Amino acid sequence: MFFLKELPSQQMVATYAETYGADPAHITSALLMMRRASLLIRRLDAYFAAHGLSQLRFLVLIVIDREPERQSLAPNEIASRIDVSKPVMTRTLQSLQQDGLISLAASQTDKRSKEAALTAAGRQQLQDALPGYFRILSEEMAHPPAAGD
Amino acid sequence: MFFLKELPSQQMVATYAETYGADPAHITSALLMMRRASLLIRRLDAYFAAHGLSQLRFLVLIVIDREPERQSLAPNEIASRIDVSKPVMTRTLQSLQQDGLISLAASQTDKRSKEAALTAAGRQQLQDALPGYFRILSEEMAHPPAAGD
DNA sequence: CCCATTTAGTTACCATGATAACATAAATGG
DNA sequence: CCATTTATGTTATCATGGTAACTAAATGGG
Secondary structure, three states: OOOOOOOOOHHHHHHHHHHHOOOHHHHHHHHHHHHHHHHHHHHHHHHHHHOOOOHHHHHHHHHHHOOOOOOEEOHHHHHHHOOOOHHHHHHHHHHHHHOOOEEEEEOOOOOOOEEEEEOHHHHHHHHHHHHHHHHHHHHHHHOOOOOOO | OOOOOOOOOHHHHHHHHHHHOOOHHHHHHHHHHHHHHHHHHHHHHHHHHHOOOOHHHHHHHHHHHOOOOOOEEOHHHHHHHOOOOHHHHHHHHHHHHHOOOEEEEEOOOOOOOEEEEEOHHHHHHHHHHHHHHHHHHHHHHHOOOOOOO
């Protein structure tokens, strides 16, 4: 989470930009982008929390659901579609299973691995969360950020 | 940290956008912005770690340093300039003090409060980190993200 | 003035990210 | 075919964010 409510002054940016051949406009736009993205992510996190989810839990459900030809994915495959470390994936899948949103079965073909599939509750939770998710994204980009945002 | 390596398909976005009156282009650009910002933040985190800092530790040093008329700020004032909770500020200031980058003294005027000031080492650490920080921001925005980024 | 409220900081606890080290199974190649 | 290497998942530990509840001090209305 990035956050400086007031950006570095134009003078400060200009001084460093000059010295190091960087473009002050680029620096400012990078800072604005990070602040805007951070605010959006914060808003999404609050939304997911209200739905008993989190960014990662939501993404896991999406990734399993959107696989066209299959009912389940291995944790390994899920992790490769989302940029997250293996231990975090292990923990997240276990918590989703505890909450009844996915099932975790031993893989038939690879004894090291597992098969994660959506339960009916998981599919429902995903369907419940998707509309608001897209609405937030759309709203956020519909209006440019105000200066003081 | 946001991350879905492959964005939701155009069809999926279009379906939801239609149903809920959202603009598919807005949704896609929001997802791209979050991914781009996440990659940049990750890169900055790695940079700060190499300098014995973190995003927040760096921001705290900047905020104290850039105060034009004063040598020190209260934790409360620092927290109000950065968007971070009080307990995190407490912890961060203590760690910066342990590392010798700031001094923390009791406030003369308010017995509840403290005064955080940069040490010479803290000022030096900040000066060392600033050029690379601005360089990364500038580089990042200099080239538009590739499709597979 | 004094008691209630507000403010500043801290403590305790939880969520969620990472890496390192490990056990076990699969794959590979001599 | 067996030994080494690679791949999968887990555990342990750490970093860094949050909220709730607490203490102590300042503030302010009666």
